[in-house]
Amino acid sequence: MPFLILENLSKHFDGNLVLDNVSLQLKERELVAMIGPNGSGKTTLFNAISGFLKPDQGKIIFKGIEINNLPPNKIARLGITRSFQRIRLFHQLSVLDNMLLAARYNEGEKLFSALFRTRLIHKEEEENIKKSLEYLSFVGLFDKKDSLGENLSFGQRKLLELAMAFASDADLILLDEPTSGVFPETKAKIIQNIQKLNEDGKTILFIEHDMELVMRLAKRIIVLDHGKLIADGHPDEIVNNEHVLDAYFGKRKSYA
Amino acid sequence: MEYELHLFIITGIFVILALSLNLVLGYLGQPALGHAAFFAIGAYTSSLLALNAGISPWIGLFIGASFAAISGMIIGHLTFHLKEDYFGLATFGFGLIIYSGINNLTDVTRGPMGLPGIPQFIAFTDLYNSLIFYCILILLFVLITIFLTRRIIYSPFGRVVQSIRDDELAAEALGKDTRQVKIMIFTIGAFFAGIAGSLYAHYITFIDPSSFNVMESILVVLMVILGGMGTIGGPIIGAAVLILFPEMLRFIGIPDAVAAPLRQMIYGFLLVILIIKRPQGLVGKYKLW
Numbered sequence A: 001m002p003f004l005i006l007e008n009l010s011k012h013f014d015g016n017l018v019l020d021n022v023s024l025q026l027k028e029r030e031l032v033a034m035i036g037p038n039g040s041g042k043t044t045l046f047n048a049i050s051g052f053l054k055p056d057q058g059k060i061i062f063k064g065i066e067i068n069n070l071p072p073n074k075i076a077r078l079g080i081t082r083s084f085q086r087i088r089l090f091h092q093l094s095v096l097d098n099m100l101l102a103a104r105y106n107e108g109e110k111l112f113s114a115l116f117r118t119r120l121i122h123k124e125e126e127e128n129i130k131k132s133l134e135y136l137s138f139v140g141l142f143d144k145k146d147s148l149g150e151n152l153s154f155g156q157r158k159l160l161e162l163a164m165a166f167a168s169d170a171d172l173i174l175l176d177e178p179t180s181g182v183f184p185e186t187k188a189k190i191i192q193n194i195q196k197l198n199e200d201g202k203t204i205l206f207i208e209h210d211m212e213l214v215m216r217l218a219k220r221i222i223v224l225d226h227g228k229l230i231a232d233g234h235p236d237e238i239v240n241n242e243h244v245l246d247a248y249f250g251k252r253k254s255y256a
Numbered sequence B: 001m002e003y004e005l006h007l008f009i010i011t012g013i014f015v016i017l018a019l020s021l022n023l024v025l026g027y028l029g030q031p032a033l034g035h036a037a038f039f040a041i042g043a044y045t046s047s048l049l050a051l052n053a054g055i056s057p058w059i060g061l062f063i064g065a066s067f068a069a070i071s072g073m074i075i076g077h078l079t080f081h082l083k084e085d086y087f088g089l090a091t092f093g094f095g096l097i098i099y100s101g102i103n104n105l106t107d108v109t110r111g112p113m114g115l116p117g118i119p120q121f122i123a124f125t126d127l128y129n130s131l132i133f134y135c136i137l138i139l140l141f142v143l144i145t146i147f148l149t150r151r152i153i154y155s156p157f158g159r160v161v162q163s164i165r166d167d168e169l170a171a172e173a174l175g176k177d178t179r180q181v182k183i184m185i186f187t188i189g190a191f192f193a194g195i196a197g198s199l200y201a202h203y204i205t206f207i208d209p210s211s212f213n214v215m216e217s218i219l220v221v222l223m224v225i226l227g228g229m230g231t232i233g234g235p236i237i238g239a240a241v242l243i244l245f246p247e248m249l250r251f252i253g254i255p256d257a258v259a260a261p262l263r264q265m266i267y268g269f270l271l272v273i274l275i276i277k278r279p280q281g282l283v284g285k286y287k288l289w
Helices: A042-049 A072-078 A095-102 A111-115 A119-139 A154-167 A184-199 A211-217 A235-239 A242-249 B002-027 B036-053 B057-079 B084-104 B127-153 B156-166 B168-173 B178-204 B214-227 B233-252 B256-277
Strands: A004-013 A016-026 A031-035 A057-062 A080-082 A172-176 A203-207 A220-225 A228-233
Touching: A004 A042, A016 A042, A016 A057, A016 A228, A031 A042, A031 A184, A031 A211, A042 A080, A042 A172, A042 A203, A072 A080, A072 B168, A095 A119, A095 A154, A095 B156, A111 B127, A111 B156, A119 A154, A119 A184, A154 A172, A154 A184, A184 A203, A184 A211, A211 A235, A220 A235, A220 A242, A228 A235, A228 A242, B002 B127, B002 B156, B002 B178, B002 B214, B002 B233, B036 B057, B036 B084, B036 B178, B036 B214, B057 B084, B057 B178, B084 B214, B127 B156, B127 B178, B156 B168, B156 B178, B168 B178, B214 B233, B214 B256, B233 B256
Parallel strands: A031 A203, A031 A220, A080 A172, A172 A203
Antiparallel strands: A004 A016, A004 A057, A220 A228
């Protein structure tokens, strides 16, 4: 069974069709890029999958469970994590705390556990700290573990976001423009981290505008335009696809 | 000496109240503007139980706090989805409802005439002994409140609470049930406010609606912001400054008729200066705005 199934997803905003009958399947361990002009519905699709936006029509099935009516926190706990285009971190908490918030707790985050601290809960916390520090070293933020989120540079925040995706233990990771606006060195680091996540068995769907990066990283590309899925396939097919060229380089036909 | 002990007791009661608001305002980041309502529910519940049903203040204290906690939970359920100013307005409205409730339900609360003769925890014949007893009692409750606040905040659960203050949406995206956490914190905050209310009633032995009006809610908000949101020390310092400061005006020899409005002006002035110069409060770490 496919890992993630989107079935005839549609969403209107004030009469505008932002998602138009989108159907899509992802297999486990795929590394897929989503491209499309601005306003083509890419972020809306992410919002729908992660539960922040309820589609008007259609179904989303993740690991065999219908998730389109679940609140975001339930969807996250089923194993979907996402980043936001405008980075969302906890600015007044330390980098390590940010990591621990992404980490998975079974017991420790309950109020009861805060009041009655058992050995088991201490153990869970210690293990999460250990893992978080490992991930921080991996992305090169170990030295920053005690800094507040707000004191990180833009590139460091992007890296922290990825480290949090590692820590989250999610199976499906949605990344909204993971490398936009960062220096080339940081970009290289981020790409390396995405590849590592994929090698570790994560399924990754990412939105990206940098075509060179997309071609290098993705083994499959999905193209959205005007809320419609206009192409889906191997990168080599996509660059020669007539519809895609139209959407990006004019001679624009209406697909609505 | 009696006067100093009295000030110590009153400060202690407001420290508990400010610490309880700090959970909601400082750690959860929700601008609750009706906290005096929970203070009132605690005070009136245990006073009425003691006066009408002869229930011991020791038991009434916990019944009152539980009533406050239940109303906190209900308010939480009704307002968890409201953001910032809207949440502030809703809780402000709740404060008004409770105030006009106790003001107008004259059959139960005697309205503006207030409730006199509320029994104390232990009836002392000697004023000094009574004050010493209350000092110890209040100190004990202050310590319990500090202990439990620390216990809740310095834990993975407390981390989730603070993540909601920083970015609720991001917390939700990381799988935190923000709604449930918010309701829990409202409930705990209201519980301690209820404790403070009941302690106040059984110490002063007379309550009327004027102790629980909107200005009282604002005063507690001021204590937390002035001292520093999201710390334990902040609300303690804030409560001490705002309780003891007006008393000092008295010693300078300013007549009461002038002192009251002057006090309000100085509070307002302090708050403006603080928000501009030091938004995290005197000893605080966190900014709400």
